[in-house]
Amino acid sequence: MIIGGSPTLEDGEAEGDTTGDGDGDSGDGDGDPATGDGDGDPGDGDGDAGPFVYSEYDPDGVVMIDALFVLTEAAVDEIAGQGQTPEQFLDWRIDDLNAALARSLVDSSTVRSLGYHVLSEDDYMRTGAWPGPTDFNINAALGWLSTYRAAYGADKILMIASTAESQSPAAWGGGAVSSYWVEFLPINHEFGHCMGGGHCNEGDPDSYNFGFPLAGYDEDGWPYPSGLSGGTMMCGNNVNFFSNPEVTLSLAEIEAYVDEGIMQAQDYAAALGPGGSLQLGHPIYANMAQTWRDNELPAARSVPTAKYPGDPGTYYAKDDCAGFYADEGYTNLVLELCSGETDQDLADQSISSVMLGRDVHVNLYTDTDFGAGSTCGGILERLAFSSPSLSAICEHHGLENIDGGVAAVAVYPPSDRPTHQMFEGQFEFHSSGESPFCSSVDGETLTVLRDGVAWTGTAAIFEQTLALPYSIEFDYLSKHVGDDPPADGISVFFAKDAGAYAGQVPPRETLGFIADGTGYAIELNIWTNQVSLRDGDYITIGQTVNTSTYTDGVWVPVRVDVALDGVTLWFDNQQILAEAVVIDDSHARVGIGAGSGAYTSEFSVRNFALVPG
Numbered sequence: 001m002i003i004g005g006s007p008t009l010e011d012g013e014a015e016g017d018t019t020g021d022g023d024g025d026s027g028d029g030d031g032d033p034a035t036g037d038g039d040g041d042p043g044d045g046d047g048d049a050g051p052f053v054y055s056e057y058d059p060d061g062v063v064m065i066d067a068l069f070v071l072t073e074a075a076v077d078e079i080a081g082q083g084q085t086p087e088q089f090l091d092w093r094i095d096d097l098n099a100a101l102a103r104s105l106v107d108s109s110t111v112r113s114l115g116y117h118v119l120s121e122d123d124y125m126r127t128g129a130w131p132g133p134t135d136f137n138i139n140a141a142l143g144w145l146s147t148y149r150a151a152y153g154a155d156k157i158l159m160i161a162s163t164a165e166s167q168s169p170a171a172w173g174g175g176a177v178s179s180y181w182v183e184f185l186p187i188n189h190e191f192g193h194c195m196g197g198g199h200c201n202e203g204d205p206d207s208y209n210f211g212f213p214l215a216g217y218d219e220d221g222w223p224y225p226s227g228l229s230g231g232t233m234m235c236g237n238n239v240n241f242f243s244n245p246e247v248t249l250s251l252a253e254i255e256a257y258v259d260e261g262i263m264q265a266q267d268y269a270a271a272l273g274p275g276g277s278l279q280l281g282h283p284i285y286a287n288m289a290q291t292w293r294d295n296e297l298p299a300a301r302s303v304p305t306a307k308y309p310g311d312p313g314t315y316y317a318k319d320d321c322a323g324f325y326a327d328e329g330y331t332n333l334v335l336e337l338c339s340g341e342t343d344q345d346l347a348d349q350s351i352s353s354v355m356l357g358r359d360v361h362v363n364l365y366t367d368t369d370f371g372a373g374s375t376c377g378g379i380l381e382r383l384a385f386s387s388p389s390l391s392a393i394c395e396h397h398g399l400e401n402i403d404g405g406v407a408a409v410a411v412y413p414p415s416d417r418p419t420h421q422m423f424e425g426q427f428e429f430h431s432s433g434e435s436p437f438c439s440s441v442d443g444e445t446l447t448v449l450r451d452g453v454a455w456t457g458t459a460a461i462f463e464q465t466l467a468l469p470y471s472i473e474f475d476y477l478s479k480h481v482g483d484d485p486p487a488d489g490i491s492v493f494f495a496k497d498a499g500a501y502a503g504q505v506p507p508r509e510t511l512g513f514i515a516d517g518t519g520y521a522i523e524l525n526i527w528t529n530q531v532s533l534r535d536g537d538y539i540t541i542g543q544t545v546n547t548s549t550y551t552d553g554v555w556v557p558v559r560v561d562v563a564l565d566g567v568t569l570w571f572d573n574q575q576i577l578a579e580a581v582v583i584d585d586s587h588a589r590v591g592i593g594a595g596s597g598a599y600t601s602e603f604s605v606r607n608f609a610l611v612p613g
């Protein structure tokens with residue numbers, strides 16, 4: 001089943017909770033390593049002088065898949081009603097998932113919890129989507145999370161709404177997101193879907209990405225109808241293992257797992273015979289452990305890590321404040337700012353590391369005026385976690401280095417959407433997931449969509465408007481790394497009513513152009529290799545030109561001349577398209593959208609200008 005372009009699989013409540021049955025021993029707190037106390041003292045470095053390197057691997061060389069719980073406010077209230085904090089309610093569940101991985105002999109990767117993020121009414125209004133059934137939420141979650149996803153570096157999202165909001169026939173998992181309600185959290189199973197796993201195999205040859213029924217598979221890959229009941233996490237979901245033919249359990253081991261609640265009690269001795277053993281997988285039909293391994297590195301790389309590898313939780317001594325340091329590793333405190341405070345006077349300082357209190361996030365701007373000083377606005381790096389090296393995090397995030405270049409900062413509670421989004425550059429950004437961003441310190445380069453971000457629509461809308469005629473001019477670059485083809489493309493839109501973007505996310509199918517009947521777009525589609533003029537409903541006007549506009553990392557000049565009686569496209573100094581059409585000039589906004597599907601590409605523009613014709 002395809003939802004939102006991303007493969008997902010649903011799981012009915014009847015399928016049962018995860019082994020260990022959900023309520024587990026969540027109250028025990030279990031040391032709470034994720035909120036270890038750091039070393040605290042402002043100005044007091046942690047003694048680590050670097051060199052600092054951000055990585056998708058932990059210090060032991062194990063791949064880290066970063067997972068963020070996203071909760072609605074009603075879910076937080078419901079959890080509180082059970083006498084628990086979100087940490088108490090959630091933390092052990094990732095531990096349980098990692099324990100299942102270890103038991104299943106997956107030791108090349110681990111899931112790292114990034115904690116939790118709480119949605120607010122702002123997120124619903126911005127996207128025009130309010131919490132509903134789980135299959136709705138799974139598609140809305142990335143738009144709700146928006147730019148926070150990059151700030152947290154969250155590869156996988158576990159979306160949890162309240163039971164009242166979202167109780168529905170099934171939990172869902174697939175792609176980046178899994179979707180639950182408070183009373184139904186089959187996390188290991190849904191996370192398995194997000195790592196490429198299917199359910200019980202049903203005669204599908206040569207596909208090992210499935211769960212294992214304890215009764216086993218026949219030679220055609222169908223579960224035997226009788227024998228032991230239940231199965232591993234993806235098939236039956238009452239044996240807390242992922243299938244792996246290399247795992248063979250003796251009767252004594254099974255007995256111990258039954259005692260721990262990891263396997264259900266039944267008469268294994270009768271089914272397996274005296275001295276018998278149970279192989280928990282099949283090399284052709286059930287090797288979810290190998291499926292996980294095959295997908296772990298792409299999963300970990302899907303969003304660059306934002307929490308320093310190996311950091312158990314480093315927090316500034318004051319929960320509501322942040323410390324800014326002249327040197328890496330939190331040494332030489334320059335400045336302390338607290339929640340709600342900003343500073344635009346840092347150009348003469350040289351900030352190299354930042355330590356956050358538990359209850360704040362931080363925005364770092366290379367532009368003194370929060371982006372107002374240039375076309376795009378310079379770099380804005382949002383921190384959800386302490387960073388011992390701004391140089392290292394910028395390198396890992398593919399940004400120009402802002403070490404020593406931070407000119408303005410804002411410190412705010414994570415719930416403060418206006419400050420999180422505060423950016424005074426001349427573009428406003430919209431996205432169904434990861435947002436456009438300014439990617440050069442000089443403030444002239446805008447990355448409309450990053451390579452590797454699948455199933456996403458974005459739009460960057462320019463502040464300035466002009467009366468017709470005018471030209472939209474910019475340099476354009478598309479670039480993709482990998483063997484799969486680059487896709488999908490951009491839309492250059494004009495004479496548009498931008499109002500629709502205030503309460504709706506840009507659709508990826510129309511390259512970020514909201515087809516609300518207003519405006520026009522030139523599509524430069526590098527998947528279909530088509531260029532055409534589209535009307536406000538995204539219907540083609542005139543001819544479609546078949547030509548590649550993929551630039552393979554090279555900047556090329558683009559100009560769109562818009563007059564009352566027609567539109568002309570110049571691409572790399574060639575006239576590609578000219579359509580005579582009467583332009584409805586009742587709206588005036590211009591901008592650039594982009595879209596991706598399973599295949600992706602970077603789409604960037606620089607030196608964007610709106611020029612009177």
Ligand SMILES: [Zn+2]
Pocket residue numbers: 009010011189190193199
């Ligand atoms: Zn399922």
